[in-house]
Amino acid sequence: MAAHTPSTDDPLRLAQAAVQEMYLADQATQSLGIEIVDVAPGRVRLAMVVRPDMVNGLGICHGGIVFALADSAFAFACNSYGEPMVAASAGIDFLAPTPRGERVTATATEVSRGARHGIYDVAVTDAAGRVLAQFRGRCARLRTPRLAESTKDPRP
Numbered sequence: 001m002a003a004h005t006p007s008t009d010d011p012l013r014l015a016q017a018a019v020q021e022m023y024l025a026d027q028a029t030q031s032l033g034i035e036i037v038d039v040a041p042g043r044v045r046l047a048m049v050v051r052p053d054m055v056n057g058l059g060i061c062h063g064g065i066v067f068a069l070a071d072s073a074f075a076f077a078c079n080s081y082g083e084p085m086v087a088a089s090a091g092i093d094f095l096a097p098t099p100r101g102e103r104v105t106a107t108a109t110e111v112s113r114g115a116r117h118g119i120y121d122v123a124v125t126d127a128a129g130r131v132l133a134q135f136r137g138r139c140a141r142l143r144t145p146r147l148a149e150s151t152k153d154p155r156p
Contacts, residue, residue: 042110077108
């Protein structure tokens with residue numbers, strides 16, 4: 001991602017460009033109807049409407065969909081510096097049901113970030129601001145294989 005993200009001294013513009021570039025390549029996020037609401041370095045807010053095809057057998061939003069929304073916010077927030085990071089771990093607590101038709105928002109906030117790892121919290125809320133789920137993710141810097149290692153013959 002860093003090779004395509006414009007170089008800038010403005011951290012906000014860099015974050016916006018990095019998140020937009022990642023979003024345009026993220027078909028999973030787009031297919032859920034998730035939209036970008038706000039971007040800042042280390043902080044991203046996304047929103048989506050719970051469609052009928054996202055509802056489980058109990059008539060509420062499937063937990064995997066809520067997790068996917070939170071995970072997308074987490075991914076965009078930890079990549080908002082233009083440096084590729086991937087999830088190393090994540091967990092979610094579901095605090096209230098998410099009904100069909102509800103517009104939900106996921107706000108990812110950086111808790112800590114180092115050279116190799118970061119921790120981000122994501123609150124998923126309804127239109128009234130009630131917290132429906134709380135997500136925490138840990139990211140790690142994506143390492144690209146060294147040229148010498150990637151050109152080795154993989155056979156024993």
